Amino acid sequence: MPASSSSPTALADAVTAAGVPARPLSAPESISLLQALAAVPDPRNRRGRRHSLQSILFLALSAVLAGARSYAAIADWAAVAEPEVRVCADPPHASTFRRLLSRLDPVALQAVLTGWVLSRRAAAATPATVAAGPLAEQRRVVAADGKTLRGARSPDGAQVKVFGVYDHAHCLVLTQSAVLDGDEIAAFTTALATLPDLREVIVTADALHCQREHATWLRKRGGHYLFTVKGNQPTLRRALAALPWAQAPGQRRRQRAHGRTESRSIKVIDLDGTPAAALFPHAARAIKVVRRRRDTRTGKTSTEVVYALTSLTYRQADPALLATWIQGHWGIENRVHHVRDVTQGEDASRIRTGTGPEVMAVLRNTALNLHRLEGHTNIASAQRRAGWRAGSAHASLTAA
Numbered sequence: 299m300p301a302s303s304s305s306p307t308a309l310a311d312a313v314t315a316a317g318v319p320a321r322p323l324s325a326p327e328s329i330s331l332l333q334a335l336a337a338v339p340d341p342r343n344r345r346g347r348r349h350s351l352q353s354i355l356f357l358a359l360s361a362v363l364a365g366a367r368s369y370a371a372i373a374d375w376a377a378v379a380e381p382e383v384r385v386c387a388d389p390p391h392a393s394t395f396r397r398l399l400s401r402l403d404p405v406a407l408q409a410v411l412t413g414w415v416l417s418r419r420a421a422a423a424t425p426a427t428v429a430a431g432p433l434a435e436q437r438r439v440v441a442a443d444g445k446t447l448r449g450a451r452s453p454d455g456a457q458v459k460v461f462g463v464y465d466h467a468h469c470l471v472l473t474q475s476a477v478l479d480g481d482e483i484a485a486f487t488t489a490l491a492t493l494p495d496l497r498e499v500i501v502t503a504d505a506l507h508c509q510r511e512h513a514t515w516l517r518k519r520g521g522h523y524l525f526t527v528k529g530n531q532p533t534l535r536r537a538l539a540a541l542p543w544a545q546a547p548g549q550r551r552r553q554r555a556h557g558r559t560e561s562r563s564i565k566v567i568d569l570d571g572t573p574a575a576a577l578f579p580h581a582a583r584a585i586k587v588v589r590r591r592r593d594t595r596t597g598k599t600s601t602e603v604v605y606a607l608t609s610l611t612y613r614q615a616d617p618a619l620l621a622t623w624i625q626g627h628w629g630i631e632n633r634v635h636h637v638r639d640v641t642q643g644e645d646a647s648r649i650r651t652g653t654g655p656e657v658m659a660v661l662r663n664t665a666l667n668l669h670r671l672e673g674h675t676n677i678a679s680a681q682r683r684a685g686w687r688a689g690s691a692h693a694s695l696t697a698a
Contacts, residue, residue, distance in 0.1 A: 330414060330417065330418075330698060331414055331695055331698035332352065332356065332695070334410040334411060334413060334414040335351075335352050335355045335356065335410065336352050337410045338351060338352075338355065338402070338403075338406055338407050338410055339403060339406055341398070341401040341402060341403065342398065342401075348388070348390075348394075349390050349394065351398070354390055354394070354395065354398055354399075355407075356695065357372065357375075357376045357379075357389070357390065357395075358372050358395060358399065358661060359661055359664060359665065359695060360375070360376075360379070360691040360694075360695060361375035361376065361691075362642070362658075362661045362662060362664075362665045363665045363668060363669070363681070363684045363691040363694055363695070364681065364684040364685035364691050365642070365681045365682070365684070365685045367642065367643040367646070367647060368647070368648060368649060369392045369393075369395040369396040369399065369649065369654075370392045372392070372395050373389070373390065373391060373392035373394075373395055374392075376389040376390060377389045396654070399653075399654050399657045399658070400649075400651050400652030400653060400654035400657075401652055401653065402653055402657050403653070404476065404653050404656035404657050404659075404660055405475075405476075407657060407660050408473060408474055408475070408492070408660050409492065411660060411663075411664055412472060412473045412492055412493070414698075415470055415471070415472055415664075415667055416472065416493075416494070418470075418667075418671060418698070419465060419468050419470055419472075422468060422671075434614060434615050434616070434619055435619065437498060437499075437500055437614075437615075438465070438467075438498070438499045438500070439465075439466040439467065439499075439500045439501075439502065439623050439626065440463050440464060440465055440466065440472065440499060440500070440501055440502070441463070441464045441466060441501075441502045441503070441626070441627045441629060441630040442461070442462075442463050442464075442486055442489065442490065442501055442502070442503045442507065442630075443461070443462065443464075443503065443504065443627075443630045443631070443635075444459055444460065444461045444462075444477055444482040444485060444506075445459065445460055445461075445462060445635050445638075446458070446459050447459065447460065447644065447647070447655045447656075447659060448639075448644075448645045449644070449645060449646060449647040449648060449649070449650065449655075450647070450649065450650050450654075450655030451650055456480060458476075458477075458655050458656065459476075459477035459480065459482060459485075460474050460475065460476055460477060460656060460659055461474065461475050461476075461477050461482060461485035461486065461488070461489045462474040462489065462630065462634065462663070463489050463490060463493065464629060464630040464633075464634055466502075466623065466626045466627075466629060468670070469629065469633055469670045470667050470670060470671075471634055471663040471664075471666060471667060472493060473489055473492045473493060474489065474659065474660060474663060475488045475489040475492065476656055482506065483506065483507065483509060483512075486503070486507050486509075486512055487511075487512065487515050490516075490521075496516065496519040496520060496521035497519070497520035497521065498520060498521070498522070499520075499521045499522070500521070500522045500523070500524055500610070500615075500623065501516060501521055501522070501523050501524070502523075502524045502525075502623055502624070502626070502627040503523070503524075503525050503526070503627070504525075504526050504627070505525070505526045505527060505528035505529075505530055505531070506530065507525065508525035508526060508527050508528075508530070508531055508534075508578075508607065510578060510579055512525075513525070513578060513579045513580055513581075513609065514579050514580070516609075517579070517580045517609060522608065522609045522610050522614075523580075523607070523608060523609050524606060524607075524608045524610070524620065524623055524624065524627075525606060525607050525608075526604060526605070526606050526624075526627075527605045527606060527607055528605075533577065534574070534577045534578060534607075535605060537573060537574040537577055538574060538584050538586070538605040538607070539605065541567050541572065541574065541584055541586075542567070543565055543567070543586050546565040546566065546567050546586075547565070548563050548564060548565040548617075549563065549564050549565075549617050549618060549621070550562065550563040550564075551563075551621065554594075557593065557594055557595055558591050558592060558593050558594055559591070559592045559594060560589065560590070560591050560592075561589070561590045561591075562587060562588070562589050562590075562621060562625070563587070563588045564585060564586070564587050564588075564617050564618075564620065564621040564624075565585070565586045565617070566583050566584070566585050566586075566612075566617045566620060567583065567584050567586075568582070568583055568611075568612060569581050569582060569583055569584055570582070578607055580609040581607045581608075581609065582608060582609050582610060582611045583607075583608055583610065583611070583612065584605065584606070584607060585605065585606040585607070585608065585617075585620055585624070586603065586604070586605055587603070587604040587605075587606070587621065587624060588601065588602070588603050588604075589601070589602045589603075589604065604624070606620075606624060608620065633666075634663070634666065637666060637677050638659070638662050638663075638666070641677050641678045641681060642662050642665070642666075642677075642681075644658075644659070644662060665681075668694045668695070668698055669681070669694075671698065672694060
């Protein structure tokens with residue numbers, strides 16, 4: 299493909315290797331995703347290859363962007379795609395996608411895509427954005443949580459699980475790792491270790507990951523934690539509940555959405571000098587959140603009390619920020635897990651063999667990231683638009 303005069307040789311080489319059709323590119327970074335895909339190792343023997351791995355991944359990701367949920371759907375999309383989108387003269391058969399994607403190394407694929415999405419996040423954090431607000435509000439906050447791939451089974455019959463890390467501010471999935479032997483607690487450090495730098499990063503997690511080992515691991519790497527505390531830590535929860543909350547000042551926020559009104563009050567107590575401080579490593583402050591909800595249709599009310607721990611001191615984050623981050627943790631459920639299950643049909647997926655379920659989960663995450671980077675908030679709408687015209691899926695990838 300002829301590159302523009304401002305494009306480096308590597309740009310042209312990457313396009314040629316992918317078999318991308320000739321059309322003008324705006325800048326070298328317009329094919330950064332294709333360059334990343336070129337680094338994924340091909341599990342096939344050299345002899346007999348008819349399609350490059352890069353071209354197959356390009357087609358598979360384009361099809362997932364457009365809503366494809368199976369190998370057959372990916373092949374159908376590749377077969378009817380507009381000529382300008384095809385990366386090879388003869389589109390791969392469904393069996394080609396099945397054989398290759400079920401053998402592909404999901405760890406290697408995720409590694410290159412993690413590097414790509416981190417570079418895109420860094421590009422989005424412009425100097426003007428960084429200078430816009432207080433330093434505490436500019437902290438990088440990520441949510442860590444596991445997910446079950448309900449339709450997938452491992453060779454021993456157990457359900458396949460993955461563990462993901464999600465950026466609060468940019469709504470991007472940064473990385474994902476397999477949960478080995480059903481041990482989601484061990485997957486916490488495995489997934490976060492794939493990120494290059496955790497210094498001053500705040501990790502939010504639910505009560506399952508309120509583990510002393512996780513807190514120590516994070517602080518050794520310069521990170522901070524914000525963990526919910528529930529019944530799996532009974533002694534710690536009792537100690538937090540016994541703190542003098544009645545004497546602590548509080549803040550309250552009200553909001554109305556999704557057919558209900560909600561009131562959230564938050565109180566924060568410094569743990570320095572309290573018995574609770576010795577129960578959890580590096581615990582600086584305890585947080586109590588009281589959520590009161592009222593259904594506007596039925597009038598039914600509910601109250602929930604949540605306790606949390608953080609290693610952040612009062613100088614590093616005020617109560618309002620802590621409340622925002624606690625609520626923001628559920629973005630990984632609402633904006634990633636729910637979308638993958640419902641909009642992308644992950645729960646109903648029939649892909650079960652080999653590494654196919656994990657590879658497809660990585661492709662779905664990348665499709666979500668591409669839609670988010672384009673500014674879409676309604677992923678179902680973005681997916682329909684990509685499906686109506688194949689060229690829009692191509693534009694999403696080449697603009698990544």
